Amino acid sequence: MTTNINFSFTRLMAVMKRDMIENWKTNMYRLIGVYTGAAMAFLFGMNGILSSNRGETGEAQYAGFCDTFHSILIFVIFFYLMICASRIMEVMNTKNKRISYMMLPATIGEKFISRVIYVCITSMIIFFVGLFLAELTRLILLPLFDAPEEFSRFCLFDIMSVSLDDTIRINPGLYTERQSAEIISYLFVISNCLWSHSIYILGGTYFRKHPFVKTWGIMMALFVIAAYIFGNLINIMSYFSIDLTDERFWIKAQTLFTTISIVFLVLAVINWALSYHLFRNSQITDRKLFT
Amino acid sequence: MDTSMIKAEHLTFGYGKNKQVFNDFNLEIEKGKIVGLLGKNGTGKSTLLYIICGLLKPSHGNVTIKGIDIRRRLPQTLSDIYLVPEEFDLPNLSIKQFVKLNSGFYPNFSNETLSTCLNDFDLGMDINLGELSMGQKKKAYMCFALATNTSLLLMDEPTNGLDIPSKSQFRKVIASGMTDEKTIIISTHQVRDIDRLLDHITIIDDTDVLLNKSVKEITDKLYFCEQSMNEPTDGALFIQPSVQGNSIIMENRFGEESPMNLEVLFNAMLTERSKIQEVFNK
Numbered sequence: 001m002t003t004n005i006n007f008s009f010t011r012l013m014a015v016m017k018r019d020m021i022e023n024w025k026t027n028m029y030r031l032i033g034v035y036t037g038a039a040m041a042f043l044f045g046m047n048g049i050l051s052s053n054r055g056e057t058g059e060a061q062y063a064g065f066c067d068t069f070h071s072i073l074i075f076v077i078f079f080y081l082m083i084c085a086s087r088i089m090e091v092m093n094t095k096n097k098r099i100s101y102m103m104l105p106a107t108i109g110e111k112f113i114s115r116v117i118y119v120c121i122t123s124m125i126i127f128f129v130g131l132f133l134a135e136l137t138r139l140i141l142l143p144l145f146d147a148p149e150e151f152s153r154f155c156l157f158d159i160m161s162v163s164l165d166d167t168i169r170i171n172p173g174l175y176t177e178r179q180s181a182e183i184i185s186y187l188f189v190i191s192n193c194l195w196s197h198s199i200y201i202l203g204g205t206y207f208r209k210h211p212f213v214k215t216w217g218i219m220m221a222l223f224v225i226a227a228y229i230f231g232n233l234i235n236i237m238s239y240f241s242i243d244l245t246d247e248r249f250w251i252k253a254q255t256l257f258t259t260i261s262i263v264f265l266v267l268a269v270i271n272w273a274l275s276y277h278l279f280r281n282s283q284i285t286d287r288k289l290f291t
Numbered sequence: 292m293d294t295s296m297i298k299a300e301h302l303t304f305g306y307g308k309n310k311q312v313f314n315d316f317n318l319e320i321e322k323g324k325i326v327g328l329l330g331k332n333g334t335g336k337s338t339l340l341y342i343i344c345g346l347l348k349p350s351h352g353n354v355t356i357k358g359i360d361i362r363r364r365l366p367q368t369l370s371d372i373y374l375v376p377e378e379f380d381l382p383n384l385s386i387k388q389f390v391k392l393n394s395g396f397y398p399n400f401s402n403e404t405l406s407t408c409l410n411d412f413d414l415g416m417d418i419n420l421g422e423l424s425m426g427q428k429k430k431a432y433m434c435f436a437l438a439t440n441t442s443l444l445l446m447d448e449p450t451n452g453l454d455i456p457s458k459s460q461f462r463k464v465i466a467s468g469m470t471d472e473k474t475i476i477i478s479t480h481q482v483r484d485i486d487r488l489l490d491h492i493t494i495i496d497d498t499d500v501l502l503n504k505s506v507k508e509i510t511d512k513l514y515f516c517e518q519s520m521n522e523p524t525d526g527a528l529f530i531q532p533s534v535q536g537n538s539i540i541m542e543n544r545f546g547e548e549s550p551m552n553l554e555v556l557f558n559a560m561l562t563e564r565s566k567i568q569e570v571f572n573k
Contacts, residue, residue: 021384022382023382097380098346103344104369105369105397285347
């Protein structure tokens with residue numbers, strides 16, 4: 001293998017392959033977990049909808065099934081991504097593992113990218129494979145349920161198509177009536193998701209034990225503080241009769257949400273940079289943020 | 292030609308403010324040596340190994356391996372160093388799979404060395420790392436480490452957990468894999484397991500290097516012998532009671548050959564440091 005001191009794709013692939021295969025048990029348990037959870041949810045969900053039928057058509061029942069699962073799926077994917085992000089340094093959570101990973105002859109960048117790919121892409125592939133297998137199980141066990149013909153369709157595509165559309169369009173009218181509101185709402189949701197994800201990446205890089213719980217705890221504390229400040233801000237604004245939806249007001253709602261989105265994107269970049277900084281300065285002892 | 296493998300200059304390192312391990316510590320180790328790194332508990336032997344391979348960063352000073360600063364953790368440096376820590380985890384894979392995944396990182400990896408070494412330890416190429424006992428894992432891991440053929444091999448307490456036959460096999464495989472371009476540093480308390488193997492001794496204590504000499508220099512200057520209780524011990528630099536009577540270190544005035552007693556030397560350096568150093572300074 002190359003001993004090039006710069007980035008080497010071959011070496012990156014070798015690090016990823018080693019990581020995947022040496023941790024095959026973890027990956028297998030993760031796949032089994034996703035599969036079991038999704039299969040149970042699909043089967044019990046379908047059974048629930050079919051047994052509570054009040055004379056709806058098969059099409060309506062199937063639409064209800066997809067509607068139920070699309071919101072659940074988005075929530076689960078978000079939650080799963082955050083858990084995976086917080087496990088970015090799973091390969092370094094004990095002293096022995098740290099020695100092994102840090103001594104691996106690859107650049108710091110290659111090792112970091114390898115972990116990023118694992119928590120962002122490979123984990124999602126594992127998730128969707130589990131979901132796919134769960135859907136196959138539902139289809140195989142379908143004859144056991146007295147289900148209308150519509151349920152024999154491959155529902156994952158239908159659930160996804162609803163999910164994507166519904167999640168991104170968070171009621172554009174809430175912000176403004178204009179056409180550009182849609183783009184701003186996209187930007188707002190995406191920047192929020194990226195920022196949340198990056199927070200868990202940072203938490204995962206900083207905390208060695210229980211990174212998800214610790215990061216989640218900090219996020220909750222910050223949320224409570226932010227809600228308190230925001231609540232007071234609203235009170236102050238109403239005291240001065242400031243209405244953000246008022247077109248004459250010097251801060252337009254669009255400007256405000258665009259600014260917030262940009263701030264979140266910048267914060268996400270900062271979180272990623274801090275994570276890399278922490279990883280680069282990793283030692284086998286405790287991590288220090290400011291060294 | 293530069294024969295230096297490791298150069299540690301003005302190292303200062305501590306675990307927190309109140310636990311200083313090294314303060315302005317200097318050490319140079321040459322190529323082609325099997326070095327015994329000795330010291331009391333808590334003197335920083337393992338810490339020094341971790342600093343040498345870049346797993347810990349000193350607050351001051353630097354370590355270079357073949358002239359390259361280890362803090363950069365370059366692939367070319369890391370592929371030329373292998374560390375066998377005292378405790379380690381091995382994945383639940385067959386040795387063949389493990390080799391397939393890891394050997395690519397080491398350009399000089401030799402399957403032949405691995406196979407020979409595993410045979411020496413009564414392990415085959417069909418073992419599963421997840422099913423081995425701790426001692427067997429250690430043997431398998433050391434075989435992999437030797438097979439990487441890195442210029443620098445660092446071993447922290449390698450004979451811990453090995454049975455008696457394996458300890459002599461260990462000496463054999465280390466000696467057979469040695470070349471002029473390699474340096475092996477063995478940090479241990481089990482001095483009797485390795486004393487015949489070493490050709491350089493480094494003893495550290497309380498942030499200082501007590502001794503950093505080749506075995507030849509040591510035996511040229513010091514004479515090691517066993518005496519019965521009744522024999523006179525005049526002129527002895529250090530006396531340690533033993534089963535036979537006394538283990539003695541004397542100044543080697545007449546150029547006599549004697550096998551080095553590492554345990555006695557270690558104790559002598561801790562208690563009679565100035566006397567011994569005086570002999571070396573002559």
